[in-house]
Each structure stands twice: as C-alpha cells, then as structure tokens.
Amino acid sequence: MAELQARKPLLDPERRRKGIYILPNLFTTAALFFGFYAIVQAMNNQFEQAAVAIFIAMVLDGLDGRVARLTRTQSAFGAEYDSLSDMVSFGAAPALIVYEWALKGMGKLGWMAAFIYCAGAALRLARFNTNIGIVDKRYFQGLPSPAAAALVAGLVWVMLDNGISGESVRWYACALTVFAGISMVSNVFFYSGKEINLRRSVPFFVIIAFVVGLLLVSSYPPGVLFGLFLCYAFSGYVLAILRFFRKPAEAAPVADGEKADL
Template identity: 60%
Template sequence: MTDAKNDNALHDDDDGEVLEPVRPRRKGIYILPNLFTLAALFGGFYAIVMAMHGRFEQSVYGVFCAMVLDSLDGRVARMTNTQSTFGEQMDSLSDMVSFGAAPALIAYEWTLKGLGKAGWIAAFVYCAAAALRLARFNTNLAVVDKRFFQGLPSPAAAALVMGLIWAVEDAKAGGAVMPGWMPWLAFGFTLYAGLTMVTNAPFYSFKDITFKRSVPFISIVAIALGIAAINIDPPNVLFGLFCTYGLSGYIVFAIKKAKGKPVSVIATSTDEPDEKGLHH
C-alpha cells in the first residue's frame, strides 16, 4: 500500500510520465538585518567583558552601541523587505543579552557587589524583569497600541542604569570621589528600571514619527539646539534625558487616570484566559 502511494506521488498525469519527487524548500536566513542584530549582541558581550576588567566607561559605550544597532535592524529589515520569524527571535535573544543580562552584571561589578546579598538580588530582579518584559512584548505585539510601550522598554531601562554609571565614572575622571551612598543609589536605580519594565505604565514609543512628512522650520532649530546641549556635557545631559523618559510613563499614567481616560495600552482583548491579566 505504501509502495502504491509512493508510485502515485511520482506521476503527475495519465500518460505515465514520471516526475522528480518534490523536495522541501530550504528556508534561508537574511544576512543584512541579522548582521545588525549580531553586532548589537556583540556590543552587549563586549560591555560585559569590559566590566570584568573594570573598564566601566567602555561598558557604557558597548551597551549604547547595541541600542543604536538594535534600533536599526528592524528598520533595515522593513526597508529591504527581509522580515522573518528567525530575525524576530534573534532580536529578542540579542536584547536579552545586551539590555537584560549586560546591565545587571555591569551594575553588579560596578558597585552592587559591595552590598552583598542585596546587590545580587537587585541585579537578578532587573535581569528577570527584562526577560519577562521581552516575553510579554512578543506575546502582546498584535494587541498593543503602537504609540506606546507597555512598561519601560528594555533599551530605555538599560539606558537608565548605564547612564548612571557613565555620569559617575565621568565625575570620577574629573577628580570627584564616589560617596558612600552610591551603591544604594545604584541599588535603587537598578530596581526601579527592572520593576518599571514589567508595569503597565504607557511609555511613548515614537513609532508614529515619520521622516517623510514635512515639519515646521522651528523643528530643525530645536534639533540643532538639542544636539548643542548634549555636546556641552554628554554624560549628564543624556542621563537627564534618560531619567525624564524613565519617569514619563508614570506621568502619562497619572494624567490619564485623573482625566478618566483608559490607561491600558492594550488595544483589543484576546480570548486566551491565561492572558486575561495582561489586558487590564
């Protein structure tokens, strides 16, 4: 019976013409967007290695480079029409290393290890929250309002932790002495960044901004002034911007709550009972 089925699979018409068996098509991997993802992964790995050698400013640069590359891989994939499920999974794994494990380990090596058990607990909470945030993002991708992130995005959380390290290391290079309460400040920042990733606070995503639309002339002037302000003192100015964004979700949440508007970024509800808690 099996032989008969196999014989039939080789024939396509009644004339008895034997055709070659159809072989399954191999699925390839798009090189260009995944090169950006691998480069971002290398940035996170490099940051960890530099922290192991006490070169924390280099660690900051590694994570920041990973942020830039992470913002480009998806855009490159869309521009070249090379999106793939493999690329999406690769991007999530890269984010977990660069914006989850790397900031937690760097913060621990920087000053949290001086707190003993409290230090590694804070680092673990951040790392676990990053994993939970990425998993929730992937499962809620189809139902979340594109204008907002549900919770602090992992690159922004990493920017909070690494921004603090950069600002302090820059001050130390200028002759400042790290105060005794700095480990507890790092403890607070690490916990805040981690827990904020798994909240439902809406953080603006900037995804509705397009460069194809004309803007007023004053917008270009504002951008030029912003670049000039950053160049005055990059570590502290950028750290201030990171902190502002890190608080913005709670401010938006409070304003919407006060006005009686919906505060959830879930656009529609799903039917899965195990995901009901994600939609409130």
C-alpha cells in the same frame, strides 16, 4: 531536465522569503557584540567603556528593525534573534555592570537588586513576544529594556565621569536598578514614537530641535543622556497620574509591547 526540476524549488519566492536576511541581522549581531563587549569590560573593571558599549548597542538595536522595515526583510528568525540579543545587551550586561561597579559590596541585597533588573528584562521581552497582535503602537507597556539599560549604564557613566566611585553611591545605584527592573514589568505606558514617519515632510522647527538635541548631547554626553533617559523613565508615571485624573470615560491606551524591532 531532471536537474532543472530539482533546482526549481530553490528558486521558489516562498522559499526565499523564509530565508535569513543578512542586512538587518548584521545590525542585530553588532548590537549583540557590544552587549558582550560590555560584559567583558565590566569583568575587567573598565566600567566606563562597558557603559558606552551599552549605548552603542542601543543605537544598533534601534536600527535593525528600521532597516528590516525599510528593506522589507522582516522575518520570524530576525524577531527571535533580536529578542535574544536584547536579553544579553539590555538584560544581563547592565545587571552585571552595575553589580560589579556598585552593588558587589552590598552582599545579598546587591545581587538580588541586579537579579530583579535581569529578571525584569527577561519578563519584559517575553511579554512583548506574546503581545505582538496588540495594535496600539503609540505606547510601550512597561519601560522598554533599551531605555532601562541606558538608565543604569548612564548612571555608571556620569558618576565615573565626575570621579565618583560606585561604593559612594551604591544605595542610589541599588534603588535605580530596582526601579528600572520593576518599571519594565509594570503596566505603566510609555510613549513609543512609532507613529513618526521619517519619510514624510516635517515642520522646519523639528529640524531645529533635532540640531539642538545633537548639540546638547555632544556638549556633555554622559550627563545629557542620563538626564534624558531619567526623564523618559518618569514620564510614564507622570502620564499615568494625569490619566488617573481624567474623565473615567477615557480609556487607557493598549500598548504594543516592546517594539517592531526589539
């Protein structure tokens, strides 16, 4: 009887809820692995593989939160682990890749541009962690760190695919890196798409658009992905300009930080 009483707290549902859920954290660990892998490949001058690894990490990072919500396995541990993983995959890794590929020969300006990006990602994630209670999930405040990482990695990938060296476009790479870093900590609002419910029925044209999108990406992944994220990065500024010219009575949206995942 004493043994059963000793084991009883271990079966308490409250204790189970405070445990570490393996499924969503496996996706987070996989994203962290590809972020680390990107750093290793950049150090070995394998920049194309490093850039592709960033995109794989981005896909996995988008899945862990959705898996946690669908399986109801969200936890405080998972949220903190996800933020640390994001800092490696979308903060340190892209900064190191673009520095080694294009900015290294620019002296102080090169590493300062890379640091601006890295610091922007850290501040972006910290701001999200302190703004979790803000309710409007339709928008991100500042460019999301995965999108910023895809922007930088996409530039590296598309240039290498066309046989263009980093030294030839180092000024463009520097400008884009600084732009991505500043955009992450800006107050510009970017559409999040969080209100899209994948379990609801959708019009038929949505399926057609999804198929067309897959065909476009598969036709030329480096160029199409870089173009998509470049358009997304500028979309927030376009929305800000349009909102500026609207009636003053219209309030600006209140952003939801990074993600329910990121």
